[in-house]
Amino acid sequence: MxxxxxxxxxxxxxxxxxxxxxxxxxxxxxxxxxxxxxxxxxxxxxxxxxxxxxxxxxxxxxxxxxxxxxxxxxxxxxxxxxxxxxxxxxxxxxxxxxxxxxxxxxxxxxxxxxxxxxxxxxxxxxxxxxxxxxxxxxxxxxxxxxxxxxxxxxxxxxxxxxxxxxxxxxxxxxxxxxxxxxxxxxxxxxxxxxxxxxxxxxxxxxxxxxxxxxxxxxxxxxxxxxxxxxxxxxxxxxxxxxxxxxxxxxxxxxxxxxxxxxxxxxxxxxxxxxxxxxxxxxxxKAKLPGRFEQVLPNVYFDGAHNPQSAEMLIQTIQQQFPNEPIRFVVGMLADKDVKTVLGILETVSDEFYFIDFSNDRAMPASEMMCLSSASIKAILSDNQAFFRQASTFNGKIFVTGSLYLLTELRGQLKNFKEDCGLL
Incomplete structure (x- = not known):
C-alpha cells in the first residue's frame, strides 16, 4: 500500500x-x-x-x-x-x-x-x-x-x-x-x-x-x-x-x-x-488511534490483525460492553492468519461484514467471507450507507483486521465529522 x-x-x-x-x-x-x-x-x-x-x-x-x-x-x-x-x-x-x-x-x-x-x-x-x-x-x-x-x-x-x-x-x-x-x-x-x-x-x-x-x-x-x-x-x-x-x-x-x-x-x-x-x-492521558477507538456513535476502530491481538480485542469487548450485540466489519491482509482471527472474533458475534480495501496484500472480501463460519455475513459494498445507519444499531460495531483498512476508512468517514464531532 x-x-x-x-x-x-x-x-x-x-x-x-x-x-x-x-x-x-x-x-x-x-x-x-x-x-x-x-x-x-x-x-x-x-x-x-x-x-x-x-x-x-x-x-x-x-x-x-x-x-x-x-x-x-x-x-x-x-x-x-x-x-x-x-x-x-x-x-x-x-x-x-x-x-x-x-x-x-x-x-x-x-x-x-x-x-x-x-x-x-x-x-x-x-x-x-x-x-x-x-x-x-x-x-x-x-x-x-x-x-x-x-x-x-x-x-x-x-x-x-x-x-x-x-x-x-x-x-x-x-x-x-x-x-x-x-x-x-x-x-x-x-x-x-x-x-x-x-x-x-x-x-x-x-x-x-x-x-x-x-x-x-x-x-x-x-x-x-x-x-x-x-x-x-x-x-x-x-x-x-x-x-x-x-x-x-x-x-x-x-x-x-x-x-x-x-x-x-x-x-x-x-x-x-x-x-x-x-x-x-x-x-x-495515553491515547492511540486504531486501538479500541470510538470514531462514530456505536462504531469503534481496532487494528486486531493477528490471533493475539484478536484475543485482546475480545477480552476488552467483554469487559467494556458485556451482553451488548456486536457486529464486525473486517478487512485483512492475505499473509495473516485470517481464519484463526475470524474464529476468535466469532466467539462474541455471529454478524460479519467483509470489506475490500486498497492494498496489494489485502485478501479479497469474498475469500474472507468463505473462511467465516458466521451465520450472518455479507460483503460490504456501500460503506457510507452502512455507517450512516450505525447510530440506530442497539449494540457496538467494530471495524478491525488491518491498520491499513482503518487508514482508508478514516478518510472516507470524514464526512461524518460535523454530524458526530468524533473524527
Missing part, C-alpha cells in the same frame, strides 16, 4: 523509491552516510514486538511530556497520511517541514537508493535531529534486526511481545521471529521485555548475554497487578499505586508497565528525577 501523500513529495523533489518491502540495513547505512548521520544525534528508545508497540509508545510519550521532555515519535502505518507518522510532542510534521526535509534528501542524492519506508525513516531522523529533542521513540516497522530503523544506538530497547507474524520475511517459528526482535538489543544497553512465549525467551536471553545488555523482564523484575492497579519494580524497590491507564483493556496494563520501566531507564540516562504523581497523571 502506498503511503498517502508520500508520492507528492517524491514527485516534487524527483526522488524515486521502491514500494516493496526489503529487509537489510545496507541501503540505510549508505543513505545515512550521505545525510551525515542524523540518527547519531538522537536519544532513542527503540520498540519492537508483534503486538503492543504503539500502545507502549503512547504511554512513553505521555510520561516523557509530563516530565517536561520534548519527544519525537516515528510510527507506522499512518493514521491519515504520511505526516502523522513523524511527530513531535504529539503534533504531526507539517507540509512545510516535510517539504524542507525532502529538499535535503534530494540534494543528498537519495533517489533510487531506498524503499518508501526507508526513505521515510531517513526523513524522520533528519527532522528529529534538526529539532534537538530530548528523546525520540522509534517503532520498528517489521521484525527488528533487519528493519530500516535498526541503525540507531538506543538508550533502552523494548520488546513488547512475540508471536508468529510476517512469516514470509521473518520465518515460520517463534524462535526465528524472536531472533529478528532480539536484533534491536544493543551493546551494554538495557532491554525491557514483556511476557514472551517460553520458546522465545532463551533467544532473547542469549542475545542480551552476548551484548552484555541488562535484561529487565515483566513478571520477573517488574509487574503490574491489574486488580489492585499497582506497578511494582523489584530492581528499584518501589511500587506505584492507583495507576489507571488511558487505554482500555486488561492487556494495556502490561504495555503501561513496560513504558514506565523503560522511562525509569531513560530518566537515569538523562539524569532527571521520575516523579510518581506525574507518572500517575501521564498514563491516564
Amino acid at each position: 502506498r503511503i498517502p501523500k508520500l508520492d507528492e513529495y517524491k514527485k516534487k523533489w524527483n526522488i524515486e523509491s521502491e514500494q516493496s518491502i526489503q529487509l537489510g540495513l545496507e541501503s540505510m547505512v549508505q543513505a545515512l552516510e550521505m545525510l551525515e548521520h542524523p540518527e547519531k544525534e538522537l536519544n532513542v528508545v527503540h520498540v519492537a514486538g508483534t503486538n503492543g508497540k504503539g500502545s507502549t509508545i503512547a504511554f512513553l510519550e505521555q510520561l516523557a511530556i509530563a516530565h517536561g521532555l520534548t519527544v519525537g515519535k516515528f510510527m507506522s502505518p499512518c493514521i491519515v497520511d504520511v505526516h502523522d507518522q513523524i511527530q513531535i510532542d504529539g503534533k504531526p510534521i507539517s507540509e512545510k517541514e516535510l517539504d524542507y526535509i525532502f529538499a535535503i534528501m534530494s540534494r543528498a542524492g537519495l533517489s533510487g537508493k531506498l524503499t518508501d519506508f526507508e526513505l521515510l525513516t531517513c526523513a524522520a531522523f533528519l527532522y528529529f535531529a534538526q529539532n534537538n529533542l530530548d528523546v525520540v521513540l522509534i517503532e520498528a516497522g517489521m521484525g527488528g534486526r533487519e528493519d530500516s530503523t535498526n541503525v540507531v544506538d538506543p538508550i533502552v530497547s523494548i520488546i513488547t511481545s512475540i508471536a508468529l507474524e510476517h512469516t514470509k520475511f521473518l520465518g515460520s517459528t517463534i524462535e526465528s521471529i524472536a531472533s529478528h526482535k532480539a536484533g534491536i538489543i544493543k551493546q551494554q544497553k538495557p532491554v525491557v521485555i514483556g511476557r514472551l512465549p517460553q520458546q522465545s525467551v532463551h533467544v532473547i536471553e542469549q542475545e542480551a548475554f552476548e551484548k552484555e545488555s541488562p535484561l529487565i523482564a515483566l513478571g520477573d523484575h517488574f509487574d503490574f497487578i491489574e486488580e489492585d492497579k499497582i506497578y511494582t519494580n523489584d530492581e528499584r524497590g518501589l511500587s506505584i499505586q492507583r495507576l489507571q491507564g488511558g487505554l482500555p483493556g486488561k492487556h494495556q496494563g502490561d504495555n503501561m508497565a513496560l513504558a514506565i520501566t523503560a522511562f525509569f531507564e531513560l530518566a537515569d540516562f538523562l539524569t532527571i528525577a521520575a516523579d510518581i504523581e506525574k507518572i500517575r497523571e501521564a498514563v491516564k
Whole structure:
C-alpha cells in the first residue's frame, strides 16, 4: 500500500523509491552516510514486538511530556497520511517541514537508493535531529534486526511481545521471529521485555548475554497487578499505586508497565528525577488511534490483525460492553492468519461484514467471507450507507483486521465529522 501523500513529495523533489518491502540495513547505512548521520544525534528508545508497540509508545510519550521532555515519535502505518507518522510532542510534521526535509534528501542524492519506508525513516531522523529533542521513540516497522530503523544506538530497547507474524520475511517459528526482535538489543544497553512465549525467551536471553545488555523482564523484575492497579519494580524497590491507564483493556496494563520501566531507564540516562504523581497523571492521558477507538456513535476502530491481538480485542469487548450485540466489519491482509482471527472474533458475534480495501496484500472480501463460519455475513459494498445507519444499531460495531483498512476508512468517514464531532 502506498503511503498517502508520500508520492507528492517524491514527485516534487524527483526522488524515486521502491514500494516493496526489503529487509537489510545496507541501503540505510549508505543513505545515512550521505545525510551525515542524523540518527547519531538522537536519544532513542527503540520498540519492537508483534503486538503492543504503539500502545507502549503512547504511554512513553505521555510520561516523557509530563516530565517536561520534548519527544519525537516515528510510527507506522499512518493514521491519515504520511505526516502523522513523524511527530513531535504529539503534533504531526507539517507540509512545510516535510517539504524542507525532502529538499535535503534530494540534494543528498537519495533517489533510487531506498524503499518508501526507508526513505521515510531517513526523513524522520533528519527532522528529529534538526529539532534537538530530548528523546525520540522509534517503532520498528517489521521484525527488528533487519528493519530500516535498526541503525540507531538506543538508550533502552523494548520488546513488547512475540508471536508468529510476517512469516514470509521473518520465518515460520517463534524462535526465528524472536531472533529478528532480539536484533534491536544493543551493546551494554538495557532491554525491557514483556511476557514472551517460553520458546522465545532463551533467544532473547542469549542475545542480551552476548551484548552484555541488562535484561529487565515483566513478571520477573517488574509487574503490574491489574486488580489492585499497582506497578511494582523489584530492581528499584518501589511500587506505584492507583495507576489507571488511558487505554482500555486488561492487556494495556502490561504495555503501561513496560513504558514506565523503560522511562525509569531513560530518566537515569538523562539524569532527571521520575516523579510518581506525574507518572500517575501521564498514563491516564495515553491515547492511540486504531486501538479500541470510538470514531462514530456505536462504531469503534481496532487494528486486531493477528490471533493475539484478536484475543485482546475480545477480552476488552467483554469487559467494556458485556451482553451488548456486536457486529464486525473486517478487512485483512492475505499473509495473516485470517481464519484463526475470524474464529476468535466469532466467539462474541455471529454478524460479519467483509470489506475490500486498497492494498496489494489485502485478501479479497469474498475469500474472507468463505473462511467465516458466521451465520450472518455479507460483503460490504456501500460503506457510507452502512455507517450512516450505525447510530440506530442497539449494540457496538467494530471495524478491525488491518491498520491499513482503518487508514482508508478514516478518510472516507470524514464526512461524518460535523454530524458526530468524533473524527
